[in-house]
Amino acid sequence: MRVLRQGISPPVVVLRALLLVLPCSALALALPEVPDGLVVTAVVLSTAGWAWFPDHAVGVAPLALVAGWWAVHGVVDWRLLVVGVLLVAAHVAATLLSYGPATLAVDPRLARLWVGRGLLALVPLPVTWLAVRALDPALAPSWLWLLTGATVVGLLLVTARLTRPETR
Amino acid sequence: MTSWQPTPALVRACLLGIGGVGFGIVLGQEVLAVLCAPFVVLAAVGLAGRPRGRPEVTARLDHRRLHEGQGTTSRLEVDDLAGVEHVTRVAARAAHVASQPTYGAVGSLVTGGLPTIGFSPRRWGRRAVGAESVALTSQWAGWRWGPVHLPETSLVVQPMTAPYDSRAEVPQPDGLVGRHRSRRVGSGTEFEGIRLFATGDRLKRINWPVSLRTGELHVVTTRAEQDAGVWLVVDALRDIGVSGGIDGHASTLDLTVRAAAALAEHHVRTGDRVGLLVVAANGARVRLGSGPRHLQRLLGTLARIRTDARSVPPERLDLGTESGSVVHVLSPMLSTPLVTAAASLQRGGTSLVVVDTIGDALTTDDDANRLALPTLAMRMQKVERDDRLRRLAALGAPVVAWHGPGTLDTVLQQLARRAQVPRVRA
DSSP: OOOSOTTOOHHHHHHHHHHHHHHHHHHHTTTTSOOOHHHHHHHHHHHHHHHHOTTSGGGHHHHHHHHHHHHHHTOOSHHHHHHHHHHHHHHHHHHHHTTSOTTSOOOHHHHHHHHHHHHHHTTHHHHHHHHHHHOOGGGSOHHHHHHHHHHHHHHHHHHHHHTSOOOO | OOOEEEOHHHHHHHIIIIIIHHHHHHTTOHHHHHHHHHHHHHHHHHHHTOOOOOOOEEEEESOSEEETTOOEEEEEEESOOTTEEEEEEEEOOOTTEEEESTTSEEEEEGGGOOOOEEEEEOSSEEEEEOOEEEEEEEGGGOEEEEEEEEOOEEEEEEOOOOOOOOOSOOSSOOSSSSSEEEEEEESSSEEEEEEEOOTTOOGGGBOHHHHHHHSSOEEEEEEEEEOOEEEEEEEOSOOOSOOOGGGSOOOHHHHHHHHHHHHHHHHHHTTOEEEEEEESTTOEEEEEEOSHHHHHHHHHHHHTOOOOTTOOOOSSOOOOOOTTOEEEEEEOOOOHHHHHHHHHHHHTTOEEEEEEOOTTTTOOOTTSOTTSHHHHHHHHHHHHHHHHHHHHHHTTOOEEEOOSTTTTHHHHHHHHHHHHSOOOOO
8 A cells, every 4th residue: 555645755754744743842842741732732733734834834833832832931941952953953844845846855965955054053042042041131231122122123124125025 | 927035934934033032032031032043043044045136947858859758858947046046846747748757846956957857758649748837946945936837848759660670572663763673674683584695785794604604695684673652541530449658558549650650661761652641630641752851751740640539531542542552551440431442442453451450459358247338339349340351351452460570571472472463454
């Protein structure tokens, strides 16, 4: 009996399976504390949708839900680093799958390139984690928060400008 | 209109990176900032890698005319690759065309060269290939151009010339030059006999051993060499059976067209003049001719054959044949009017050979229900067809099943012998 759909290569199936498993695993790291049933359902469903359509905006949902859950619970131990790695890995897997239809074989050179990029993107993770653990936000001067807020607004405006479609 | 659009991956990175880190800091959710920090990198480099060009994408095939089973490559041309990192091509499926990669989707980094797609038509005819979608992706998968839809192009697929060779001569060669032995004495190379020297004979034809032995000059005589007119009548009224291309089952029309191609190539190669008459709704007729260019014309005409339910069998086959031409009727012989037309040709004194191209289209499985309606209909067809062929054979028209090399040898030799017998007309 044929397990795979016609034309889909095993690496593509593996990447889709990773896409399904990684965000769920990031949430499962909270065990033995069990997340709310609604959150679990939303993460599983959105992750399944993402695995089915890797090149779809629905991919934001599981990542935001998992990151939001950990943020709300304020856990800053070693598990945060693992969760960060899992979320980036899921993003990289989805990006690799988004280059073409399901029948497009995964290019090993492209996969190697994205593994390197994923590792590069992970560099800020331990830095910010250490900063959060070592620095006391109460000691920061008030202008720092104003500057941060202005920077964020500026970045959002720049992003909106850059992503605006060209009109010719 | 196509333009560079942000990919879902970039949108995801921007929302999580800038939004997550920003709101994490502003709202005091430092964990959110930590988790979203890697996405800031992905978003920043993705945004920065926006290409400014407006690339024009075209594709071209290496060949526009192929034989069944041969292959060609579709190559992509992009005029401006600045900022482009990856190219993806997805070719549409086309009937009776195999592609490499199998499902038509291929992608590669620009540094490794633009991806190519191989096409191999598996059946003769006109094949539409090359319809595809092309997408260009910028660095860090930030921006995408397309998918751009490219139109299909037509590929003329000539029938594979089935292996065919014949050592038999055409019964009544009638031309001036060629490789067939004439009944007349002439200046060929085929030995005819030795006779006494006569005024006007060439000195180089003197046979010295015989002349010395007999004491009188003798010369060697040879037969002239002539070409022949060969007409191929192709029955394209119906196509019985399912065609699996060159790798699978052959339908009756597959067998007919491939046999015609093989015969045409053989006769043109031996220097004969070959004509073609296609009996179909869009029938075609190619006059007698010879040479490689004429062979291409014949194969091109065969490649354009299409069956049509509206096809009406002809009352008579009007070939305008010269005396001495040989007519090969290639047909599964399922149409009574065509059989009648062939019989009329035979009665008119034309050397006619019927090449039966039914193949195994009317054979039934052993385990098929013999009383089922399709089986009964098939058996009735078979009985009627056998009867037609029997009556045609009774008129003196040989009927041979097509089986490749040497199919017509015996028949043509018999026809050649018959042609040499003096005829008495009533």
